[in-house]
Amino acid sequence: MDLERLLSDRLAPAFAAVAGVPVDPVVRRSQHADFQSDAALGLARRLGRPPRAVAEEVRERAELADLCAAVEVSGPGFLNLTVADRTLGGMVSALAVDPRLGVPVAATPETVVVDYSAPNVAKEMHVGHLRSTVIGDAAARTLEWLGHRVSRANHLGDWGTPFGMLIEHLVDLGEAEAAQELSMGDLDTFYTAARRKFDDDAAFRDRSRSRVVALQGGDPATLRLWRLLVAQSESYFLTVYDLLDVTLSRADFRGESSYHDLLAPTVDELDRLGLLRRSDGAECVFPPGSVGRDGEPLPLIVRKSDGGYGYPATDLAALRHRTGTLGATRLLYVVGLPQRRHFEMVFAAAAQAGWLTPPARAEHVGFGSILGADGRMLRSRAGGSVKLVGLLTEAVERATALARERNPELGEAEAAEVGRAVGIGAIKFADLSGDRHKDYVLDWERMLALDGNTAPYLQYAYSRIRSIFRRAGVAARPDAGISLAEPAERALAVELVGFAAVVDAVAGSLEFHHLAAYLHRLAAAFSAFYERCPVLRAEGAVRESRLVLCDLTARVLHQGLHLLGIRTPERL
Ligand code: ARG
Numbered sequence: 001m002d003l004e005r006l007l008s009d010r011l012a013p014a015f016a017a018v019a020g021v022p023v024d025p026v027v028r029r030s031q032h033a034d035f036q037s038d039a040a041l042g043l044a045r046r047l048g049r050p051p052r053a054v055a056e057e058v059r060e061r062a063e064l065a066d067l068c069a070a071v072e073v074s075g076p077g078f079l080n081l082t083v084a085d086r087t088l089g090g091m092v093s094a095l096a097v098d099p100r101l102g103v104p105v106a107a108t109p110e111t112v113v114v115d116y117s118a119p120n121v122a123k124e125m126h127v128g129h130l131r132s133t134v135i136g137d138a139a140a141r142t143l144e145w146l147g148h149r150v151s152r153a154n155h156l157g158d159w160g161t162p163f164g165m166l167i168e169h170l171v172d173l174g175e176a177e178a179a180q181e182l183s184m185g186d187l188d189t190f191y192t193a194a195r196r197k198f199d200d201d202a203a204f205r206d207r208s209r210s211r212v213v214a215l216q217g218g219d220p221a222t223l224r225l226w227r228l229l230v231a232q233s234e235s236y237f238l239t240v241y242d243l244l245d246v247t248l249s250r251a252d253f254r255g256e257s258s259y260h261d262l263l264a265p266t267v268d269e270l271d272r273l274g275l276l277r278r279s280d281g282a283e284c285v286f287p288p289g290s291v292g293r294d295g296e297p298l299p300l301i302v303r304k305s306d307g308g309y310g311y312p313a314t315d316l317a318a319l320r321h322r323t324g325t326l327g328a329t330r331l332l333y334v335v336g337l338p339q340r341r342h343f344e345m346v347f348a349a350a351a352q353a354g355w356l357t358p359p360a361r362a363e364h365v366g367f368g369s370i371l372g373a374d375g376r377m378l379r380s381r382a383g384g385s386v387k388l389v390g391l392l393t394e395a396v397e398r399a400t401a402l403a404r405e406r407n408p409e410l411g412e413a414e415a416a417e418v419g420r421a422v423g424i425g426a427i428k429f430a431d432l433s434g435d436r437h438k439d440y441v442l443d444w445e446r447m448l449a450l451d452g453n454t455a456p457y458l459q460y461a462y463s464r465i466r467s468i469f470r471r472a473g474v475a476a477r478p479d480a481g482i483s484l485a486e487p488a489e490r491a492l493a494v495e496l497v498g499f500a501a502v503v504d505a506v507a508g509s510l511e512f513h514h515l516a517a518y519l520h521r522l523a524a525a526f527s528a529f530y531e532r533c534p535v536l537r538a539e540g541a542v543r544e545s546r547l548v549l550c551d552l553t554a555r556v557l558h559q560g561l562h563l564l565g566i567r568t569p570e571r572l
Contacts, residue, residue, distance in 0.1 A: 014062035033080035051077030089482035105147035120157030158255035164212035169194035182232035281305030287348030399423030429455035433516035476551035480544035
């Protein structure tokens, strides 16, 4: 158990006794001691008593003698808690022998569907897909590590009206030529050319429209061409995932088309439940709670006036499948914030239909945009959207050049390896280290800097520790006793034992910036420790203890970064 929790559990009964009702002791890190509780202030206000007296009474009642070396009332009525070295040392020792670093497997594992990445066939992935892919992968990795059954659902945009024009363009180009273009990742050229013909050429437009009808009608020749388009795009997306080092594989593609057969039964059920209403020729659901600016209820169109099903119907069918057939109880949708309203309506409609009932719940894991240095939406020089591969390649190139410059001893292959780990790591960390709801500015200098809240800083801390062991040719003995005489040793130990609480919180909120900030705090605490406390030059039990602290720091950094999808090279 983590310290905050342990202390909180001990303080809670004391607070309850003083208050007569349960009170959350709100234990947090402190500047003045290891931890502090500020709850006496609020309680005193409610009781109409002096806060210091309330804090004093809690202090007297709380059973903390075995955990704390000091419990003091300070300031207006804070309780400052200093954990006993023995307690802290014991917790560090327990971590040292625990392959899970204190993080328990979930007591009740559940089936979680993580809907993420979801690019569109024959269209370039853009930076919005980058954020979805990076955040979604961190979620999948984290929940899986906690023992949940994670199903990755790459909700590929592989169906709908644009496929009429895309297939016709493919026919015009010739299959071989089209395949060539698409496998090169030249998706934008392909899409734009199709679009231009559709806009300019009436005959092409007609062909495209009949092609959509043929596709929806299951015409075998059309389906074959459609599959070709999808397969080429899938292969291309897999090369991006490989470069990006994410855990999505071919088996995770769950394109919109895969819900095709479920659309009619889903809409029929809505109809049977009396939830469908006709509006402007379309079949709609009006989910409770969604109203427009004029106060009128907003429709979720499940069947268009031409009889076709669209994006909302597909999401309803997919959701119904995920809870009903897959038995998932947690549904995550890692999609940009502009789609918030869409998901609110889908979730509300699904709840009404009985497809989303507790314990099952759905969360829109939304995120903001990536901005350019000018503070506006990231655009290419030509003004178009920035191509994801271009961005990733640039990151790797910059990081490889920096790696060569910083460490001329690295061989060619190793420099490339390090450049990839650092470049991709930097991109991911820049994405995950800020509050995901906010936009952020893509700043190469900052994200590749060796100091600051960056991947390279953490990777550097990791490799530095590994080099201590390499240089000395020693290993830590996990069962060595822990001594925490120096303040810098204690500070590091307090961070180390805090890993579990952070992972637990992040698994709930999916706000990975808390994990990123924690890893940064840990690396900084290590840095301060390493400056003040000699390790290899220390002797006997102190040396043994410090080696354990070093090793644990490396392991927590490695595991924490791994959950974020970031590699930790042995040498930088
Ligand atoms: N393909 C969509 C897009 O590019 C994202 C799909 C998100 N997932 C979902 N279940 N709707 O905007």
